[in-house]
Amino acid sequence: MIIAVDGPTASGKGTISKQLAKYFALPFLDTGLLYRAVGWTLREQGGDADNPADALAACQFESALLSDPALRSEAVGGLASRVSVHPQVRRALDKRQRDFAYQPAGAVLDGRDIGTVIAPDADVKLFVTASSEARAIRRFEEMKRRGDPADFDDILADILKRDERDKNRATAPLKPAEDADLLDTTDLTIDAAVQQAIAMVNAKISGRRDKDPA
Secondary structure: OEEEEEOOOOOOHHHHHHHHHHHOOOOEEEOHHHHHHHHHHHHHHOOOOOOHHHHHHOOOOOHHHHHOHHHHOHHHHHHHHHHOOOHHHHHHHHHHHHHHHOOOOOEEEEEOOHHHHHOOOOOEEEEEEOOHHHHHHHHHHHHHHHOOOOOHHHHHHHHHHHHHHHHHOOOOOOOOOOOOEEEEOOOOOHHHHHHHHHHHHHHHHHHHHHHOOO
16 A cells, blocks of 8 residues: 655654654655755755756765754755756656555655655545644744744744745646645644544545445
């Protein structure tokens, strides 16, 4: 079974995806980390995130980098959003994502174009969203817990900027797949959101079974 979970930054899709993987005993890939690794590598190489050639060169990174907590920083997240607009970068990372999605054990993948591009025939597709203000509050609180400097207005402006880039890029823009189930987490606790996501997956699985011939 392949579960595709898409949505904008700070919507809760990462936590929801991890819990779905745990509940259904499936391998999990946060595909956003791939783009963060490109952003981090590009910065280390002194490249320009808006230059396609520099961004493509940064796609050659070791898999071990994906476990580095430094990738979770706001600065690296901003670079990831910028390099992700380049079609060359997306093509370079597509195969790694598809190989993970279509492994025999199945998988849960969290990203922005899983249900539309990477695994368009996924068994279940969720699009997790929330208001920009709710997402900014979550990111603000997360940064405060980590002890990072945090300014709410700056965080909100950055989220809006990322949304604009993600939704309007020419290649694989952020949008729900036509057959995706929408999960709005604006007014949900994370536990409630996870339980709703599990219920959505179970309903989809049950519906597929009912349609299968006996």
